[in-house]
Amino acid sequence: MSGQSSLESLTLQTLALSKEVLRGMRDLVFPRDCLVTGIGLDEDGHHYLSGEAVRNLYPIRSPHCQTCGFPFFGELIGTRECPHCIELDPDFEQGRSLLLARDTGRALIHELKYRGGAYVLSDIQRILADVPEFRTFLEGATLIPVPLHRKRQRKRGFNQSLLLAELFAREVNEASVANILCRTRNTSSQTRLKRRERHNNVKNAFALRRGAIIDSGIRYVLIDDVFTTGATLNACSKVLRSAGAGQIDVATLAHG
Numbered sequence: 001m002s003g004q005s006s007l008e009s010l011t012l013q014t015l016a017l018s019k020e021v022l023r024g025m026r027d028l029v030f031p032r033d034c035l036v037t038g039i040g041l042d043e044d045g046h047h048y049l050s051g052e053a054v055r056n057l058y059p060i061r062s063p064h065c066q067t068c069g070f071p072f073f074g075e076l077i078g079t080r081e082c083p084h085c086i087e088l089d090p091d092f093e094q095g096r097s098l099l100l101a102r103d104t105g106r107a108l109i110h111e112l113k114y115r116g117g118a119y120v121l122s123d124i125q126r127i128l129a130d131v132p133e134f135r136t137f138l139e140g141a142t143l144i145p146v147p148l149h150r151k152r153q154r155k156r157g158f159n160q161s162l163l164l165a166e167l168f169a170r171e172v173n174e175a176s177v178a179n180i181l182c183r184t185r186n187t188s189s190q191t192r193l194k195r196r197e198r199h200n201n202v203k204n205a206f207a208l209r210r211g212a213i214i215d216s217g218i219r220y221v222l223i224d225d226v227f228t229t230g231a232t233l234n235a236c237s238k239v240l241r242s243a244g245a246g247q248i249d250v251a252t253l254a255h256g
């Protein structure tokens with residue numbers, strides 16, 4: 001990472017942190033309500049989620065698709081084809097998600113991404129504590145956040161994938177963060193695009209940062225907020241693969 005981008009990243013992280021501190025100060029004056037239901041909070045260890053919101057969280061546990069982490073409901077008989085991975089020709093090996101992007105999971109992402117709600121990381125940390133198999137998946141890995149284009153990052157003030165990677169690295173044994181990818185094209189939002197369009201939209205949109213080194217003996221896990229079609233994670237995997245990476249896996253906060 002160059003000195004200037006390192007400084008820029010530091011400044012952006014500081015800004016995100018300042019919002020968190022301000023939120024904390026406001027909470028001292030006004031009692032908090034659940035960010036999903038708006039009702040008062042229970043004393044169950046969650047900072048911003050009521051018991052009702054927690055009941056509408058869907059942490060993902062086995063059995064699930066090995067490629068994208070989507071849960072298989074009911075009894076698993078033989079191998080089951082995952083609807084999310086049928087057309088995906090993954091350049092990564094395995095994928096996991098912590099939650100389904102439904103109900104409370106969707107609200108957490110929305111708060112984190114679009115409302116600058118870095119404070120929800122404290123509840124994501126709490127959820128992470130309840131899903132040991134997700135933590136085990138990240139153990140010993142070098143976590144690489146999916147980058148935002150610098151213009152979008154400047155507008156948002158932070159990269160949510162970097163914040164998630166840093167949280168995961170703090171909570172998992174022997175994991176570290178390497179912020180070594182950059183976005184070379186400011187691609188349009190994937191939200192309204194169909195599967196094929198998503199792949200074309202992010203094709204060749206990523207590169208290694210100048211001076212970044214890939215070690216073929218390291219296990220890398222790409223980190224993003226949501227897995228939808230896998231297009232973005234696949235495009236990032238291709239960059240790592242062509243730079244000589246050996247094992248590449250992916251992990252996201254939620255599966256959409």
Ligand SMILES: [Zn+2]
Nearest residue numbers: 065068082085
């Ligand atoms: Zn899948």
